[in-house]
Amino acid sequence: MGEAMLPLEARALTVRFNGHTAIEDVSFSLDGAMPAVILGANGAGKSVLLRVLHGLIAPTSGSVTWSGANERPRAQAMVFQRPVLLRRPALANIEYALAVNGIGGAERTARAREALERVGLSHLAHRQARVLSGGEQQRLALARASALRPRVLFLDEPTSSLDPTASADVERIVGEIRAGGTAIVMTTHNLGLAKRVAGEILFLHAGRLVERAPAQSFFNHPRSPEAAAFLEGELPWSVSSPA
Ligand SMILES: Nc1ncnc2c1ncn2[C@@H]1O[C@H](COP(=O)(O)OP(=O)(O)OP(=O)(O)O)[C@@H](O)[C@H]1O
Ligand SMILES: [Mg+2]
Structure with a gap:
């Protein structure tokens, strides 16, 4: 892991499901220098x-290309909107992910324990992952992803189902992962979270990348009417996608 693979280039991405367009002609480049929030x-x-x-x-x-190579590099990890944990104890979930990524022996155990420690779950190492609370599961998912020491970490709504204390914990942990040199790409519909975390904003509306800007200028002076409406709270739900 740790190959140089940024920037990531998305070129004219379109995703359709049975004629329904979820993503329409989205292009951008990410260099990982600032946390990017897809809002x-x-x-x-x-x-x-x-x-x-x-x-x-x-x-x-x-x-999608990573530094010119047309395949998915291994030095990336993702935390899903709904944590996907195996029917195993917490520690074993992390060890399994490490094993799948070719990390074995003493290093596997050490990294797994260190990752659990970082998210404050050492005392739950041997509890079944699926009986952990929602917040604990989210922290475990983060621990598992960060144990891979990815160059890029994708986070999909990492705090959407958490209480304020658990959300603050997750934000702090994400900050620590970032300080360790991992580029962060996060999605959220939560303005407060976006303001606290983002270096830059990619604003999506009905599948289109409507605006991309440094976070401060996005929040102070949105350029698109869609972003302005979203910031005003006038666009709580996306009404429809194109096509
Ligand atoms: N596998 C799929 N098959 C069909 N439609 C899909 C599939 N995945 C997503 N969609 C549709 O694509 C659109 C975008 O979904 P997506 O999950 O990306 O939204 P989102 O911005 O993440 O929303 P949220 O804030 O609720 O998480 C939705 O209309 C969704 O129903
Ligand atoms: Mg989503």
Whole structure:
């Protein structure tokens, strides 16, 4: 892990499901220097876009390339909107992910324990992952992703179902992961979270990248009417996607 692979280039990405367009002609480049937040209303296409970037969904057209290489590098990890944990104890969930990524022996155990420690779950190492609370599961998912020491970490609504204390914990942990040199790409519909975390904003509306700007200028002076309406709270839900 740790190959130089940024910037990530998304070129003319379009994703259709049975004629329904989820993402329409989205292009951008990410160099990982600042945390990038993909912001938009429910249904705007944020999760689909993140899955395409992570290589889990093939775009209907367009491409995602990492530093010119046309395949998914290993030095990336994703935390899903709903944590996907195995029917195993917490520690074993992390060890399994490390094993799948070719990390074995003493290093596997050490990294897994260190990752659990970082998210404050050492005392739950041997509890079944699926009986953990929602907040604990989210922290475990973060621990598992960060144990891979990815160059890029994709986070899909990492705090959407958490109480304020658990959300603050997750934000702090994300900050620590970032301080360790991992580039952060996060989706959210939560303005407060976006303001606290984002270096830059990619604003999605009905599957289109309507605006991209440094966070401060986005929040102070949105250029698109869609972003302005979203910031005013006039666009709580995405009404419809194009086509
Ligand atoms: N596998 C799929 N098959 C069909 N339609 C899909 C699929 N995945 C997503 N969609 C549709 O694509 C659109 C965008 O979904 P997406 O999950 O990306 O929204 P989102 O911006 O992440 O919303 P939220 O804020 O609610 O998480 C939605 O209309 C959704 O129903
Ligand atoms: Mg989503």
